[in-house]
Amino acid sequence: MSFSSFGLSPALVKVLAAQHYEQPYPIQKEAIPAILQRKDVLGIAQTGSGKTASYVLPILSNLQGNTTVKNRHARVLVLVPTRELAVQVREVFILLGSELPERVKTLAVFGGVSINPQMIGLQGVQVLVATPGRLLELVESNAVHLSEIETLVLDEADKMLNLGFREEMNRIFTLLPQKRQNLLFSATLSPEVANINQIILHDAVVVKIEPEKEQIDLIEQTGYFVTLEKKGPLLRYLIKKNGLQQVLVFISSTFQADNVADKLCKNGIDAVSIHSKKSQGARTEALREFKTGKLRVLVTTDLLARGIDIEFLPCVVNYELPRSPKDYIHRIGRTGRAENPGEAISFVTPEDQHHFRIIQKKMGKWVTMIDSQNIDLKGF
Numbered sequence: 361m362s363f364s365s366f367g368l369s370p371a372l373v374k375v376l377a378a379q380h381y382e383q384p385y386p387i388q389k390e391a392i393p394a395i396l397q398r399k400d401v402l403g404i405a406q407t408g409s410g411k412t413a414s415y416v417l418p419i420l421s422n423l424q425g426n427t428t429v430k431n432r433h434a435r436v437l438v439l440v441p442t443r444e445l446a447v448q449v450r451e452v453f454i455l456l457g458s459e460l461p462e463r464v465k466t467l468a469v470f471g472g473v474s475i476n477p478q479m480i481g482l483q484g485v486q487v488l489v490a491t492p493g494r495l496l497e498l499v500e501s502n503a504v505h506l507s508e509i510e511t512l513v514l515d516e517a518d519k520m521l522n523l524g525f526r527e528e529m530n531r532i533f534t535l536l537p538q539k540r541q542n543l544l545f546s547a548t549l550s551p552e553v554a555n556i557n558q559i560i561l562h563d564a565v566v567v568k569i570e571p572e573k574e575q576i577d578l579i580e581q582t583g584y585f586v587t588l589e590k591k592g593p594l595l596r597y598l599i600k601k602n603g604l605q606q607v608l609v610f611i612s613s614t615f616q617a618d619n620v621a622d623k624l625c626k627n628g629i630d631a632v633s634i635h636s637k638k639s640q641g642a643r644t645e646a647l648r649e650f651k652t653g654k655l656r657v658l659v660t661t662d663l664l665a666r667g668i669d670i671e672f673l674p675c676v677v678n679y680e681l682p683r684s685p686k687d688y689i690h691r692i693g694r695t696g697r698a699e700n701p702g703e704a705i706s707f708v709t710p711e712d713q714h715h716f717r718i719i720q721k722k723m724g725k726w727v728t729m730i731d732s733q734n735i736d737l738k739g740f
């Protein structure tokens with residue numbers, strides 16, 4: 361199956377070829393035709409599945425032939441949980457739409473930065489990618505109106521709900537026209553997501569993409585039994601001894617993230633932490649450097665890591681284990697993409713051992729365990 365068989369415009373197919381998108385991914389095979397027919401879609405899929413292009417392509421296609429817009433009345437609204445994802449989604453709209461004969465103006469709006477440039481940018485906007493809070497601020501100042509929205513996309517709906525955006529989302533729904541297309545994407549179908557799905561979706565086409573078992577098999581997973589105070593030295597030992605590059609380290613608290621990154625730097629390992637307390641500028645810069653391979657280690661909380669889209673990541677470290685087995689698979693799944701083997705390292709304290717067994721059971725795979733007591737960590 362090729363992209364041209366969907367009836368997408370030649371301009372879109374041309375960009376896809378230039379980007380080496382040879383074949384549609386499974387989610388794209390199912391979602392693109394449904395969205396082109398203006399049906400509602402519920403997509404259960406994670407970052408890495410190709411979900412962004414699965415809605416960006418048909419939306420751009422549907423806008424062609426009629427790109428007129430009432431000023432400050434966007435026609436497509438994409439709601440996302442984080443600023444990082446807002447920026448990434450906008451980039452995909454711009455990239456995939458770059459050869460279209462009729463220009464589609466896309467803007468990303470999010471909090472934590474000055475609102476004025478966003479107000480000015482909303483002039484003539486067709487596609488608006490937004491985090492819920494900032495969108496409401498802009499609506500309240502009449503900088504944008506939602507009464508002409510034809511397509512609503514909720515991307516990473518589960519994350520939006522986890523972050524407590526429910527109330528803002530409900531307010532936004534009341535501002536939209538009744539008749540519209542609704543597309544909901546979520547990594548998991550939690551009861552809260554199912555509830556939103558019932559409220560907004562009509563006769564939706566359901567596309568469910570399970571994280572692929574083979575993908576997990578591609579990843580070399582190792583667990584290290586380690587005590588809390590030895591985690592720092594062990595991390596530095598592994599990075600230095602194994603010459604690890606482009607390492608994504610997961611940590612739960614912002615304080616710990618800063619602490620671990622500082623200690624890595626003090627030990628001559630180039631590292632930066634990103635979390636919700638860092639400025640937008642600092643976060644974007646760190647992500648850029650990490651993606652291009654200039655920055656060796658990125659220490660991050662789950663929330664910000666969620667939207668990080670890197671084609672292939674060689675190494676992920678669970679400095680702290682995630683609560684749910686699903687999150688564990690999602691974290692390590694970033695390393696086994698595109699048929700490249702990746703490495704996933706997990707630190708397991710005595711208190712974590714039971715939880716780590718549950719994770720492995722759910723994943724259906726046992727992880728090789730190494731006792732760090734047998735490693736000489738002196739000097740690290």
Ligand code: AMP
Nearest residue numbers: 381382383384385407408409410411412
């Ligand atoms: P996403 O799940 O939207 O974050 O996409 C994951 C990555 O897959 C992105 O880097 C896309 O550029 C890439 N991608 C999406 N669809 C395709 C495709 N059909 N062929 C090759 N790469 C793709």
